[in-house]
Amino acid sequence: MELLPALLFLQSTLAATWRMATPILYAAIGEVFSERAGVLNIGLEGIMLIGAFAAYSTAFETGNLVLGLIAAVLSGLVCGLVFALFTVTIKANQIVVGAAFNMIGMGITGFLYRAFYAESGKVLSLKTFLPLDLPFLSSIPFLGEVLFRHNIMVYATLLLVPAASFVLYKTAFGLSIRAVGEHPKAADTAGINVHRTRYISVLIGTSLAAIGGAFLVLAYADQFVEGIVTGRGFIALAVVVFGGWSPWGAMGTSLLFGVFYALQLRIQAMPNVLIPYQFLQALPYLATLLVLVGLTKRRVRAPKALGIPY
Amino acid sequence: MVWRNFGKRFRRAWQSIGLPPIAILIALLLGAVVLWLAGYDPLIAYRAMWQGAFKDLTAVTEVLIKATPLIFIGAGLAIAFRCSIWNIGAEGQFYLGAIAATAAGIYLGSLPRAILMPLVLLLGIAGGAMWGMLAGFLKNRFGANEVVTTIMLNYIAIFITGFLVTGPMIETKGLFPQTPRISENAWLPRFLPPTRLHLGFIIALLLAIILYILLFKTSIGYTIRAVGTNAEAARYAGINVQNNILLAMGISGGAAGLAGAVEVAAISYRLYQLISPGYGFDGIAVSLLVGNNPLGVIFSGILFGALRSGSEVMQMNARVPSVLVLMIQGMVVLSVVAFGVYRAVTMEKEE
Numbered sequence: 172m173e174l175l176p177a178l179l180f181l182q183s184t185l186a187a188t189w190r191m192a193t194p195i196l197y198a199a200i201g202e203v204f205s206e207r208a209g210v211l212n213i214g215l216e217g218i219m220l221i222g223a224f225a226a227y228s229t230a231f232e233t234g235n236l237v238l239g240l241i242a243a244v245l246s247g248l249v250c251g252l253v254f255a256l257f258t259v260t261i262k263a264n265q266i267v268v269g270a271a272f273n274m275i276g277m278g279i280t281g282f283l284y285r286a287f288y289a290e291s292g293k294v295l296s297l298k299t300f301l302p303l304d305l306p307f308l309s310s311i312p313f314l315g316e317v318l319f320r321h322n323i324m325v326y327a328t329l330l331l332v333p334a335a336s337f338v339l340y341k342t343a344f345g346l347s348i349r350a351v352g353e354h355p356k357a358a359d360t361a362g363i364n365v366h367r368t369r370y371i372s373v374l375i376g377t378s379l380a381a382i383g384g385a386f387l388v389l390a391y392a393d394q395f396v397e398g399i400v401t402g403r404g405f406i407a408l409a410v411v412v413f414g415g416w417s418p419w420g421a422m423g424t425s426l427l428f429g430v431f432y433a434l435q436l437r438i439q440a441m442p443n444v445l446i447p448y449q450f451l452q453a454l455p456y457l458a459t460l461l462v463l464v465g466l467t468k469r470r471v472r473a474p475k476a477l478g479i480p481y
Numbered sequence: 482m483v484w485r486n487f488g489k490r491f492r493r494a495w496q497s498i499g500l501p502p503i504a505i506l507i508a509l510l511l512g513a514v515v516l517w518l519a520g521y522d523p524l525i526a527y528r529a530m531w532q533g534a535f536k537d538l539t540a541v542t543e544v545l546i547k548a549t550p551l552i553f554i555g556a557g558l559a560i561a562f563r564c565s566i567w568n569i570g571a572e573g574q575f576y577l578g579a580i581a582a583t584a585a586g587i588y589l590g591s592l593p594r595a596i597l598m599p600l601v602l603l604l605g606i607a608g609g610a611m612w613g614m615l616a617g618f619l620k621n622r623f624g625a626n627e628v629v630t631t632i633m634l635n636y637i638a639i640f641i642t643g644f645l646v647t648g649p650m651i652e653t654k655g656l657f658p659q660t661p662r663i664s665e666n667a668w669l670p671r672f673l674p675p676t677r678l679h680l681g682f683i684i685a686l687l688l689a690i691i692l693y694i695l696l697f698k699t700s701i702g703y704t705i706r707a708v709g710t711n712a713e714a715a716r717y718a719g720i721n722v723q724n725n726i727l728l729a730m731g732i733s734g735g736a737a738g739l740a741g742a743v744e745v746a747a748i749s750y751r752l753y754q755l756i757s758p759g760y761g762f763d764g765i766a767v768s769l770l771v772g773n774n775p776l777g778v779i780f781s782g783i784l785f786g787a788l789r790s791g792s793e794v795m796q797m798n799a800r801v802p803s804v805l806v807l808m809i810q811g812m813v814v815l816s817v818v819a820f821g822v823y824r825a826v827t828m829e830k831e832e
Contacts, residue, residue: 213569213628217811263818266567266628270765271814278808279515285802286519397804405632412626449644456636463625 217276222381533794557736578738609738
């Protein structure tokens with residue numbers, strides 16, 4: 172009799188793990204492209220917020236989730252163009268520009284949300300992407316719940332990761348990205364357009380970050396709230412480092428964070444828990460710290476030209 | 482001697498004093514566009530903001546009160562940024578300073594004023610410095626990127642505060658998530674009553690001057706800047722890079738901790754969950770705006786204090802959400818970057 176609740180706990184935790192990992196994974200895969208090309212974008216948090224708000228307001232006004240997703244991608248592309256303009260063309264310090272993006276993202280989404288939604292008296296919830304019921308698979312006990320009852324944005328990560336890995340390691344374009352991030356001068360000599368490659372990589376990064384933000388309102392929570400990203404953009408930065416700047420590494424590490432998020436949620440939902448909830452809330456952030464510290468054992472080198480304008 | 486390189490000095494002074502107003506103007510214009518698009522009248526909003534900041538003596542002193550933590554934090558961050566240490570964790574360091582100061586102010590409340598007041602400030606410095614140096618240690622020992630670690634430490638500090646004010650340190654009545662008041666012996670004196678202007682503002686000005694001298698007139702500051710310009714070259718020159726990273730994190734963390742302690746000892750007299758409305762993040766922009774010059778931070782700190790104080794009045798009187806000011810601050814940083822102030826600083830480094 173003791174086994175059943177434990178099993179249920181495990182099932183719900185594991186089911187939440189993938190879902191919790193998804194927004195971080197989108198942002199992290201995008202950031203892998205950006206950093207592999209030598210551009211560090213610490214403005215992910217702000218860009219995720221902008222993506223979340225663009226998705227929310229569009230989906231809310233049109234009632235169409237796909238339009239919301241498209242709006243998020245567009246907002247990500249706009250952010251990316253501005254970010255690349257500053258970091259690649261103007262050659263400004265990437266950390267400074269990223270910090271500015273975080274402020275702008277926080278400020279503009281908070282402002283627009285309060286101006287149009289917070290006190291409007293409207294019902295603010297969306298009909299989010301529903302879990303897909305897969306024939307047969309979803310009804311497998313345990314595994315069905317853990318693996319086969321997710322929404323489309325969660326499943327899409329199964330395509331995203333191999334696709335990202337393929338582009339990065341098996342195509343000429345991926346080779347250019349990595350060359351530009353390692354040794355831009357050599358890449359330039361070899362005829363690669365460094366600025367163009369960096370622009371495209373930054374744009375991939377910011378649009379995926381915006382999709383990660385959009386996930387939070389379209390497929391997770393059903394409405395926007397101020398600061399809804401709660402540090403996931405920063406955690407994605409840590410995920411990129413710990414994942415060794417590779418898409419598959421980012422996937423593994425995101426899932427690890429998903430476990431911490433899911434555990435925190437599950438334990439908070441349990442009755443009679445003596446641990447103060449603030450400690451549970453701190454868990455993902457604490458885990459990020461420990462993971463960064465653990466990195467020392469299996470150090471993968473960062474792209475050589477990371478953070479250096481060309 | 483002083484007049485040698487006059488042209489260059491003048492250009493530099495112009496870059497750190499003259500360009501920020503233009504950058505702010507552009508940011509305010511962009512903010513006006515956003516206001517207008519959202520259906521507000523930018524003129525009414527900005528008039529409310531201006532009046533909120535400069536209407537009368539009380540308004541002006543409130544600006545200085547808001548500027549005080551920003552000057553502390555910005556001046557400290559200037560040191561870290563000059564060392565190329567990207568401490569994004571001033572927010573958490575502020576909280577640790579506030580926690581340490583509150584604990585001293587409550588549990589050592591029976592100490593005489595002459596001892597308790599400085600002790601509270603010193604413990605605030607210690608709390609912030611410890612939180613900052615933790616990130617420095619993790620960078621030195623494990624190569625953990627300080628941008629990520631300091632941000633994680635921010636969240637952890639805020640959760641610790643939440644735990645303390647709802648649990649072990651909650652006020653005796655236990656009604657609100659806040660600590661009891663600290664002992665009156667720990668209160669920083671206010672002058673110019675009935676305004677709330679307090680000794681902390683003077684301390685902030687002094688700290689900015691001291692850190693300016695440290696950075697530009699001492700060998701310690703020279704070493705810090707050398708590490709910031711080129712850590713590899715500094716290492717070859719026999720400079721202990723790791724010690725300088727710890728020092729830069731300690732100074733910037735200590736300054737942020739002091740800001741937290743002053744906020745407790747002069748304004749709130751107690752600790753509660755949201756004691757910082759984001760001072761630690763504003764401080765980043767405050768320092769960057771003046772090219773990480775601790776003296777310039779006095780001006781940018783007052784400017785951001787005015788923006789913040791004014792935006793609160795704007796929210797009350799013109800019903801414009803004050804959070805807009807964060808966007809304006811971000812735009813200020815971007816326009817400064819666009820105008821090449823930042824490049825001027827890097828050029829200066831290369832010399």
